[in-house]
Amino acid sequence: MTRKYRVGILGATGMVGQRFMQLLENHPQFEVTAVAASDRSQGKNYGDACTWRLGGEMPSAIRSLKVQAPAPPLDCDLVFSSLPGDIARETESSFASAGYPVISNSSAFRMDEDVPLLIPEVNHDHLGLLEKQRQRYPSGGYIVTNPNCSTIGLVIALAPLQNAFGVEAAIATTLQAVSGAGYPGVASLDILDNVLPYIGGEEEKIETETTKILGSLADGTIKSAPMKVSAQCHRVNVADGHLVAARVKLTRKAGIEDLRNALRTYRSLPQELGLHSAPQHPIVVRDEPDRPQPKYDRDAGAGMSVTIGRLLPDAVLDYRFVSLSHNTIRGAAGAAILNAELLIAKGYLK
Numbered sequence: 001m002t003r004k005y006r007v008g009i010l011g012a013t014g015m016v017g018q019r020f021m022q023l024l025e026n027h028p029q030f031e032v033t034a035v036a037a038s039d040r041s042q043g044k045n046y047g048d049a050c051t052w053r054l055g056g057e058m059p060s061a062i063r064s065l066k067v068q069a070p071a072p073p074l075d076c077d078l079v080f081s082s083l084p085g086d087i088a089r090e091t092e093s094s095f096a097s098a099g100y101p102v103i104s105n106s107s108a109f110r111m112d113e114d115v116p117l118l119i120p121e122v123n124h125d126h127l128g129l130l131e132k133q134r135q136r137y138p139s140g141g142y143i144v145t146n147p148n149c150s151t152i153g154l155v156i157a158l159a160p161l162q163n164a165f166g167v168e169a170a171i172a173t174t175l176q177a178v179s180g181a182g183y184p185g186v187a188s189l190d191i192l193d194n195v196l197p198y199i200g201g202e203e204e205k206i207e208t209e210t211t212k213i214l215g216s217l218a219d220g221t222i223k224s225a226p227m228k229v230s231a232q233c234h235r236v237n238v239a240d241g242h243l244v245a246a247r248v249k250l251t252r253k254a255g256i257e258d259l260r261n262a263l264r265t266y267r268s269l270p271q272e273l274g275l276h277s278a279p280q281h282p283i284v285v286r287d288e289p290d291r292p293q294p295k296y297d298r299d300a301g302a303g304m305s306v307t308i309g310r311l312l313p314d315a316v317l318d319y320r321f322v323s324l325s326h327n328t329i330r331g332a333a334g335a336a337i338l339n340a341e342l343l344i345a346k347g348y349l350k
C-alpha cells in the first residue's frame with residue numbers, strides 16, 4: 001500500500017476547513033493529522049471546537065485531534081490553508097519558510113509573481129514558478145494557491161474558448177452564495193428578501209486573477225493574457241453555488257456549435273492522469289433553457305464540474321452563457337486538494 005501524506009488544515013473549523021475534512025475522509029493519498037484555528041478553538045478537541053455545518057456527520061477520525069495554533073511545527077508533511085486573508089500572509093509564509101508545502105485558498109499570495117495561481121486543467125505548466133520560489137524559501141517549502149471561488153467558474157469556461165478561438169474580452173456578472181462569506185457570514189436580515197451589490201475586493205480579484213491564470217509562462221515569468229475582463233459581483237440568498245452570467249468577445253469568428261463542442265469536450269491533464277478529485281467532465285453543458293441552477297447543478301461531478309447553460313449569441317459581444325460552480329468544493333477545498341494531487345503526480349510532494 002502506498003503511504004498517505006499527512007496533512008495539516010489551517011482554519012480547520014471554518015466553512016472551507018469543514019469541506020476539507022469532508023473531502024479528505026477516506027482520501028487515498030492524504031490523512032489529516034493536524035488541525036489549527038483561532039485561539040477561540042485552540043486546546044480543544046476538534047469535535048468540541050467545531051460546530052459541524054455540512055450535511056452528514058463529522059468524520060470520526062478527526063474528532064479527537066487537538067486544535068493548535070497555526071504556527072510551525074505541526075505534525076504533517078504539508079498544510080492546506082483556509083485562513084482569513086488578513087492573517088494568511090504571515091502565517092502561510094512562516095510554514096513555507098519552515099519547509100512545508102502550503103496549498104492555500106486564501107487571496108494573500110495569489111498575485112505574487114513567483115506563486116502559481118493554479119487550476120490543474122487550465123495552467124498546470126505554471127507550476128514552473130516553483131523554481132523561482134526556491135530563492136524565497138531555501139528550506140524547500142513553497143506556496144501554491146487556488147483562485148477566488150467566482151474566478152474559477154469563469155476561467156474554466158473561458159479556457160477552452162481561449163484555446164480554440166482566443167478571447168479578447170469577457171464581462172462577468174456574479175450571483176454568489178452566502179457560504180462564500182464563511183460562517184456566520186452575512187446577517188440574515190441583510191440577505192433575506194435582498195441582493196447585496198457589493199462583495200469587498202471580489203470584482204478586482206476576478207479581473208486580475210483571470211488574466212494571470214490564462215496567461216503564459218516564459219522565462220520564469222507569467223505574462224498576463226491580453227484580454228479585458230470586467231466583473232460585477234452580487235451576494236444572493238442561496239446557500240452554496242456561485243453563478244456567473246458571462247459575455248465574451250472572441251478573437252476568431254466561431255459558430256455556436258463550435259463553442260458548444262469546445263466546452264463539452266474540454267479535457268485536460270487531471271483527467272488524463274486520472275487524479276482522484278478530477279471530474280470526468282470539467283464542464284457539463286446543459287441545453288435546457290432554465291439551467292444551470294445552484295440547487296440542482298452545484299453537485300455535478302461531486303461538486304468539481306462547472307455547469308454551463310444559456311449559451312447564446314450576444315448582440316453586444318459575440319456570445320453569452322451562464323456558468324455555475326460549487327464555491328466551497330470547486331471554488332475552495334476541492335480545488336486545493338486537486339492542486340495537491342497534481343503536485344504529487346508531478347513529483348513536487350515527496
Ligand SMILES: NC(=O)c1ccc[n+]([C@@H]2O[C@H](COP(=O)([O-])OP(=O)(O)OC[C@H]3O[C@@H](n4cnc5c(N)ncnc54)[C@H](OP(=O)(O)O)[C@@H]3O)[C@@H](O)[C@H]2O)c1
Nearest residue numbers: 011013014015016037038041083085106149180182183332
Ligand atoms: N467560503 C468560500 O466559499 C471560500 C471560497 C474560496 C476561498 N475562501 C477563502 O478561504 C478562507 C476561509 O474562508 P471560510 O469561508 O472557511 O471562513 P470561516 O468560515 O470564517 O472560517 C475561518 C477559519 O479561520 C480560523 N481563524 C479565524 N481567525 C483566526 C486567527 N486569528 N488565527 C487562526 N485562525 C483563525 C477560524 O477559526 P475559529 O473557528 O477558531 O474562529 C476558522 O477555522 C478565506 O481566506 C476565504 O477568503 C473561501
